[in-house]
Amino acid sequence: MPGGVSSPVRAFKSVGGNPVVFDRVKGSKAWDVDGNEYIDYVGTWGPAIIGHADDKVLEEVKKTMDKGTSFGAPCVLENELAKMVIDAVPSVEMVRFTNSGTEACMGMLRLCRAFTNREKIVKFEGCYHGHADSFLVQAGSGVATLGLPDSPGVPASSTKTTLCATYNDLSSVESMLKDGDIAALILEPVVGNSGFIKPTQEFLQGCRDLCTKYGTLLVFDEVMTGFRVAYGGAQEYFGVTPDVTTMGKVIGGGMPVGAYGASKEIMSLVAPAGPMYQAGTLSGNPLAMTAGIETLKVLKQPGQHKKLEANSKKLVDGILALAKENGHAATGGYAGGMFGFFFCEGPVNCFADATAADMDKFGRWHKGMLERGVYLAPSSYEAGFMSLAHSDEDINNTLEIAAEVMKMI
Numbered sequence: 001m002p003g004g005v006s007s008p009v010r011a012f013k014s015v016g017g018n019p020v021v022f023d024r025v026k027g028s029k030a031w032d033v034d035g036n037e038y039i040d041y042v043g044t045w046g047p048a049i050i051g052h053a054d055d056k057v058l059e060e061v062k063k064t065m066d067k068g069t070s071f072g073a074p075c076v077l078e079n080e081l082a083k084m085v086i087d088a089v090p091s092v093e094m095v096r097f098t099n100s101g102t103e104a105c106m107g108m109l110r111l112c113r114a115f116t117n118r119e120k121i122v123k124f125e126g127c128y129h130g131h132a133d134s135f136l137v138q139a140g141s142g143v144a145t146l147g148l149p150d151s152p153g154v155p156a157s158s159t160k161t162t163l164c165a166t167y168n169d170l171s172s173v174e175s176m177l178k179d180g181d182i183a184a185l186i187l188e189p190v191v192g193n194s195g196f197i198k199p200t201q202e203f204l205q206g207c208r209d210l211c212t213k214y215g216t217l218l219v220f221d222e223v224m225t226g227f228r229v230a231y232g233g234a235q236e237y238f239g240v241t242p243d244v245t246t247m248g249k250v251i252g253g254g255m256p257v258g259a260y261g262a263s264k265e266i267m268s269l270v271a272p273a274g275p276m277y278q279a280g281t282l283s284g285n286p287l288a289m290t291a292g293i294e295t296l297k298v299l300k301q302p303g304q305h306k307k308l309e310a311n312s313k314k315l316v317d318g319i320l321a322l323a324k325e326n327g328h329a330a331t332g333g334y335a336g337g338m339f340g341f342f343f344c345e346g347p348v349n350c351f352a353d354a355t356a357a358d359m360d361k362f363g364r365w366h367k368g369m370l371e372r373g374v375y376l377a378p379s380s381y382e383a384g385f386m387s388l389a390h391s392d393e394d395i396n397n398t399l400e401i402a403a404e405v406m407k408m409i
């Protein structure tokens with residue numbers, strides 16, 4: 001396997017060392033094949049929000065499995081999860097399930113172009129929307145630069161309709177939208193793929209207003225934030241409603257699921273209701289639907305996101321205080337069950353700000369934490385994930401270990 005992994009982010013390229021090979025996971029913990037135990041703040045990159053391998057989720061998945069693993073025909077479980085998503089997410093009146101966040105974003109992109117009859121899109125530097133050609137774009141030197149492919153193998157023809165704006169900078173957005181030829185403005189409503197970066201309320205509302213003004217669809221890619229920063233996602237957390245939403249991770253409860261949704265008017269374009277083609281042999285898979293339904297049932301109980309946010313705050317505030325005590329520049333934040341910090345003075349409002357962080361120091365921090373039993377994402381450009389299974393004891397232990405590591409780095 002290239003690099004020994006099935007997805008690049010699992011490798012330890014940016015922090016040094018070798019990836020840890022996991023044997024099993026439960027609650028807030030992971031164990032490697034050598035039997036070492038870790039407090040896990042990656043949570044399989046987001047899905048494990050109620051804790052790994054939850055007993056009830058496993059029980060229901062086993063029951064479903066006894067009926068078969070795939071139907072390739074409609075199943076009632078799809079309706080149940082669809083209803084839960086529609087009830088929870090303000091912008092969604094109809095939903096299409098896929099097998100991954102990447103697939104959801106590919107479908108969303110085609111839908112936005114079909115609905116607006118426009119080809120160009122605007123994304124933000126440092127935001128990730130899966131690995132489809134059109135999204136693998138770097139910003140170039142000027143804000144208005146047309147996208148250049150970010151990976152060999154991506155044809156320039158696929159990225160020439162992708163423009164890159166600067167996060168938390170409305171003027172960079174308006175300069176691209178003002179000609180009235182942009183199909184969609186696509187963003188992570190809280191960034192988790194350049195490290196953790198929170199939008200200002202004005203920025204998100206400004207994106208909404210500019211899209212309405214110029215006839216551009218506003219898309220929140222909530223693959224990471226959906227059901228994580230609040231039950232209804234970032235759109236509930238900030239009270240700003242996009243036109244189209246993509247989801248993944250949490251809604252599959254650890255099984256492969258993605259989804260995109262919007263108003264009935266927009267979604268009615270999707271085949272077979274309408275002419276925009278998108279399909280999937282395993283989409284709406286009964287096992288994945290079951291894991292998603294059971295996960296959302298737990299998350300929906302009152303107070304869950306308040307608890308997640310309180311724990312994220314306790315951890316981040318603690319880490320920042322320890323950094324300060326030990327003379328390290330650091331800045332960070334949190335939203336619901338998502339958090340992060342950078343080794344730099346800050347504030348970090350966009351990708352360029354994030355590149356100012358001390359990556360070598362982050363590498364030493366990561367290694368020190370890992371050696372003492374705390375599993376953090378192996379890159380300064382990734383967010384952290386809190387789960388309902390993380391106890392006060394887990395967080396206190398993490399902070400005790402952090403106190404030791406901050407002294408050494």
Ligand SMILES: Cc1ncc(COP(=O)(O)O)c(C=O)c1O
Pocket residue numbers: 045100101102103105128129130131188192193221222223224248249258
């Ligand atoms: C915001 C966002 N969009 C899309 C994706 C792609 O999802 P997947 O890895 O399930 O294809 C990710 C994955 O991390 C993501 O964070």
